[in-house]
Structures are given as structure tokens and as C-alpha cells.
Amino acid sequence: MSRPKAGAFAVSKAGKKAATAVRRDGLQKTQDGTFREESMPTTAAPEDVEQLWIEFKKNPENQSLRNRLVEIYLPLVKYNAERIWARLPEGVELDDLISAGVFGLTDAIYAFDLDRGVKFETYCVPRIRGAMLDELRSMDWVPRLVRSKASKLNEATRNLEAKLGRQPTDHELAAELGLSVPELEKMKLDASAVNLISLNKKWYETDSYKEVREVDILEDKRGEDPTRRIQKNDIMRLITKGLNRNERLILILYYYEELTMKEIGATLDLSESRVSQMHSAIVQRLQQQLERRKAEFG
Numbered sequence: 001m002s003r004p005k006a007g008a009f010a011v012s013k014a015g016k017k018a019a020t021a022v023r024r025d026g027l028q029k030t031q032d033g034t035f036r037e038e039s040m041p042t043t044a045a046p047e048d049v050e051q052l053w054i055e056f057k058k059n060p061e062n063q064s065l066r067n068r069l070v071e072i073y074l075p076l077v078k079y080n081a082e083r084i085w086a087r088l089p090e091g092v093e094l095d096d097l098i099s100a101g102v103f104g105l106t107d108a109i110y111a112f113d114l115d116r117g118v119k120f121e122t123y124c125v126p127r128i129r130g131a132m133l134d135e136l137r138s139m140d141w142v143p144r145l146v147r148s149k150a151s152k153l154n155e156a157t158r159n160l161e162a163k164l165g166r167q168p169t170d171h172e173l174a175a176e177l178g179l180s181v182p183e184l185e186k187m188k189l190d191a192s193a194v195n196l197i198s199l200n201k202k203w204y205e206t207d208s209y210k211e212v213r214e215v216d217i218l219e220d221k222r223g224e225d226p227t228r229r230i231q232k233n234d235i236m237r238l239i240t241k242g243l244n245r246n247e248r249l250i251l252i253l254y255y256y257e258e259l260t261m262k263e264i265g266a267t268l269d270l271s272e273s274r275v276s277q278m279h280s281a282i283v284q285r286l287q288q289q290l291e292r293r294k295a296e297f298g
Helices: 046-058 063-085 096-112 120-138 144-164 170-177 181-195 228-239 245-256 260-267 272-292
Strands: 027-029 035-037 202-204
Touching: 027 144, 046 063, 063 096, 096 120, 144 181, 170 181, 170 272, 228 245, 245 260, 245 272, 260 272
Parallel strands: none
Antiparallel strands: 027 035
């Protein structure tokens, strides 16, 4: 699923009183100096929305009316989802937050009381944001205590780096946190679980239709590097060039097949001491050859 760009769900600010509005992270300052949740414009005329609410409260089982209210207030969900998503690390999809917000909006529609004289936009925003935050907590497999420890550790590290102008030592970090060095090491071990990443995370953009993910660039430790295999074959041909059959077999069996001198002797029908003697002579000869050709290898 492609990730929408920030700002894709920006909502028009028409209809707001710009002369008296001072934005402070989603709050709006009124003329009496108090702050309230900033409201979003709806997609229907006020009189139409009011009549729609009256009809819905008379018949809460009417899903058509409920769906119409959801459509009208959907910009609120998208607006708040985008604000939360902008502060999150990569790997969290905006669509997941919007889906959770729609559930919060639906609950708010059923629970809203027209007789209280409160604007629905003001009433529903905390429920929408709460549903999104609950969704984020359910997606986070790391316990809250562990994440709290990681936050404290990162904050202490940043403070010491700013104060000292370098990376703090374990003793300095432990003193800053009021812990012993063993306790600090355990805290680091617990906090390391927070740094796991998703293998489906996008690694980089490409011109093709296929995205490159983290899992696509992981090295397979069990697989053989084809370049290394070619290099080994080239080296084997180089060192065995000019050797007779028994000499080549001794090198191949000893260095590539990892057989012992005794096993090689049994294979070639030679004594162990004779194999050892031949091996020493071959190695000495190869060292002399490579010394003369050192310039070729840079």
C-alpha cells in the first residue's frame, strides 16, 4: 500500500474568523481568551446538518443517516490522522489511523447528545484521537515500561552529548540516570528491543513499479557469495599451475576438503610423513613464485 503524502488531506480553512483565531497545535483562541479544539468545516450546510442530526436521533438504527453523518465529518478524521501521523516513525500507515478514527467517529455519533448544546466537532475530536492512539498502542508490541526506559535512556544520552560535546561513557550515563553500571547495561538490553524494524519497510524509491523493501536487501548468511566462489576457483588454478597430480591433490584435499595429512596419505597411498614433506616443499615453492609475482597483485 502506497503511503499518502503529508498534506494530501488538507482541509479548507474558509469560514474561520481569522482576526480572532490563534492556532496552537490544533487549538483555537476565542475572544474571551480561552482555548478550544479547532473545528473543521463540514461538507453540508449547517441547517442540513442540524436536520440530519434530528432525524438520526429519532431513528438511530438508520444506517443511511449514520453513514451520511460519517461522510460529513470525515475531514475531521483525516485532519487529525495526518497530524498524528506526521510525528510517527516510518512503518505506520496513514490509512490505518484513518480507519481507527472512523470507528471513533462512529462511536461519537451514537453517543452525542443534542440537548447539551455542545458542537459535535468539539465533542468528537477527543474520541477520534483516542481511537487512533488506542490503535497505535495495539500495534506496538513493546511494553510501555520498556519504551519508557528507552525514552529516558535516549534523553539522558542527548543531554550528556550536548553538555560534554562527545558520546558519554557508561559511567557518565549511569551517574546521570542514578544507576549502577550493571543496571545501566540491563536497561540498554531492555531498550534494544525498541529498535526493531519491519522487514516490509520501504528501503528506497525506484523508477520501476516494484518497491525495494528491507527484506529484499538482507544478506543470506547461509548462501554462498558467487564472487567469493569465483575468486577461490581463480586462486586454486593459480597455485596448482605447474604442479603434478599428487601435488595438486595434496593442496586441494588439505586446504579445500580439510583432510588431515594421515587421511591424504591413505587416499594417495603415501605415508603421512611423505605427505607432510611434499606439502612443505610445495608451500615453499609457491611462496617463492608469489614473491616474484607480487607486483601483479598490487
